[in-house]
Amino acid sequence: MEDKIVKTMTRMLLPFIQLYGIFIILNGHISPGGGFAGGAMIGTSLILYTIVFGLPKARKKFSHRAAEFMESGGLILYVAIGLIALIFGLPFLTNIEAGFSLGEPGKIFSAGMIPIIMIGIGIKVFSTMVSLFHILIEEEIS
Amino acid sequence: MKRHITNAFFIILFILLCYAVYEMPIDHTTDAPSYNEVVNHYIEQGLNDTGATNIVAAIMTDYRGFDTLGETIVLFSSIVAAASVLRPSKKKEEVDEHGR
Amino acid sequence: MNFLTFLVENINYLGGIALFLIGLHIVVTHSNLIKRIMGINIMGTGVFLFFVAIGYVKDGIPPIIIGGEPIYINPVPSVLILTGIVVSVSITVYSLALTIRIYQTFGTIDQKEISKLIQEEEYHD
Numbered sequence: 001m002e003d004k005i006v007k008t009m010t011r012m013l014l015p016f017i018q019l020y021g022i023f024i025i026l027n028g029h030i031s032p033g034g035g036f037a038g039g040a041m042i043g044t045s046l047i048l049y050t051i052v053f054g055l056p057k058a059r060k061k062f063s064h065r066a067a068e069f070m071e072s073g074g075l076i077l078y079v080a081i082g083l084i085a086l087i088f089g090l091p092f093l094t095n096i097e098a099g100f101s102l103g104e105p106g107k108i109f110s111a112g113m114i115p116i117i118m119i120g121i122g123i124k125v126f127s128t129m130v131s132l133f134h135i136l137i138e139e140e141i142s
Numbered sequence: 143m144k145r146h147i148t149n150a151f152f153i154i155l156f157i158l159l160c161y162a163v164y165e166m167p168i169d170h171t172t173d174a175p176s177y178n179e180v181v182n183h184y185i186e187q188g189l190n191d192t193g194a195t196n197i198v199a200a201i202m203t204d205y206r207g208f209d210t211l212g213e214t215i216v217l218f219s220s221i222v223a224a225a226s227v228l229r230p231s232k233k234k235e236e237v238d239e240h241g242r
Numbered sequence: 243m244n245f246l247t248f249l250v251e252n253i254n255y256l257g258g259i260a261l262f263l264i265g266l267h268i269v270v271t272h273s274n275l276i277k278r279i280m281g282i283n284i285m286g287t288g289v290f291l292f293f294v295a296i297g298y299v300k301d302g303i304p305p306i307i308i309g310g311e312p313i314y315i316n317p318v319p320s321v322l323i324l325t326g327i328v329v330s331v332s333i334t335v336y337s338l339a340l341t342i343r344i345y346q347t348f349g350t351i352d353q354k355e356i357s358k359l360i361q362e363e364e365y366h367d
Contacts, residue, residue, distance in 0.1 A: 028196065028199050029194035029195065029196050029199045029200070030194075030195055030196060030306075031196065031306065032196065032198070032304065032306065034196075034198070034199050034202070036324060036328070071218060071221065074214070075214055075215070075218060078211055078214060079211070082207070082211070092208075093207045093208065093211075095191075095192055095204045096191070096192070096193070102193045103193060105189055105193055105194070105195050105307075106195060110193050110194070111192055111193040111194035111200075112192065112193060112204075113203075114192065114194050114199060114200070114203050114204065117203045117207070117210075118199070118203070121210070121214065124214055124217060124218075125217065128217050128218075128220070128221055131221055132220075132221060132224060132335050135221075135224055135225055135228055135339075136224070136228070136335070136338065136339065136342070138228070145271075148267070148270065148271060152263055152266070152267050155263060156259065156260070156263055159259045159263075160256060160259070163252055163255045163256065163259070164248065166255075168252060168255075170251075170298055170299060170300045171299060171300060172299060172313060174299075174316075176296060176297065176316060176318075176319075177299070177316055180318070181316055181317070181318055184317065184318070185305070185314055185317075188307070189307050195306055195307045195308075196305075196306055196307075197305040197306070197307065197314070197317050198305060198317050198320055198321055201317060201318070201321045202321050202324065206321065209325060210325070212325075213324075213325040213328050213329070216328060216329055216332055217328060217332065220332035220335055220336060223336050223339075224335055224336055224339040227336075227339045227340060227343055228339050228342060228343070
């Protein structure tokens with residue numbers, strides 16, 4: 001895109017969208033939101049960057065190696081947190097009895113393993129959205 | 143002619159389904175059949191069991207965390223399926239049998 | 243007045259049915275492949291709305307625990323639909339990828355012309 005207004009506004013808006021997305025992911029156990037909504041917001045910000053600035057520049061920001069790393073990393077984080085409970089002899093994916101701290105309700109560092117799982121889900125949804133968009137738009141660079 | 147028959151058919155279907163909603167036993171109170179003891183247990187013991195004030199997040203990751211793991215696997219396999227279909231194809235130098 | 247009361251109280255169910263029928267009308271009428279895929283997505287959205295509307299309780303608040311003794315709405319249908327939304331998006335993406343492949347092979351995305359081309363290929367072979 002060659003428009004100066006669109007390019008300038010995108011450059012100014014992008015950090016705020018991502019910051020809001022990270023806020024929604026981290027407060028998933030206190031207020032409505034959670035991993036899926038926050039991951040979709042961060043993914044939307046990078047899709048906007050791809051549409052405005054073109055595919056080669058967006059590939060530099062989110063390369064193939066980064067997509068592989070994040071996609072597998074989110075899933076491995078989820079399964080690893082679940083496997084911690086197996087060490088203590090409890091079923092897969094137990095929360096409080098496996099040693100995670102309870103904390104007081106209302107703070108960010110509470111509720112055991114829930115924020116960590118929300119971060120894993122958020123990273124995975126964000127990486128999936130951007131990867132699918134880059135795959136579908138690949139053949140058609142004008 | 144075909145278009146008018148299709149539109150009339152859909153309007154009749156809409157009226158039929160609205161009548162079905164009219165005959166449904168809708169109950170918007172706490173005595174509804176879907177507000178059973180499982181939901182009461184989630185609401186009363188949710189804060190003590192998990193420590194999260196958002197009940198939807200507590201159900202999704204703690205009480206039913208295995209379903210969310212399966213859904214994450216569905217997201218991963220959708221990328222694998224889409225990428226395997228759209229592999230870049232090499233331009234083959236074949237000529238069609240009609241010479242096009 | 244009975245009709246108006248019925249309309250206002252159960253508007254979520256009627257909206258879900260309307261979305262489902264609009265999506266079905268799109269699939270049946272048009273012959274463009276991309277429009278049909280979007281119609282299937284709209285049908286899915288209508289079903290999700292119908293399912294979530296079951297959990298409404300009159301004078302209830304959203305299920306975030308604050309002090310006191312309020313009445314909460316039913317949180318279980320919302321949780322079950324979160325997984326369903328992701329599956330619906332995944333199916334739409336795969337169908338669109340297959341449509342790109344169909345365009346590269348046949349040169350058109352109109353369903354009637356594709357049927358004609360397939361019949362001609364079988365006839366000449």
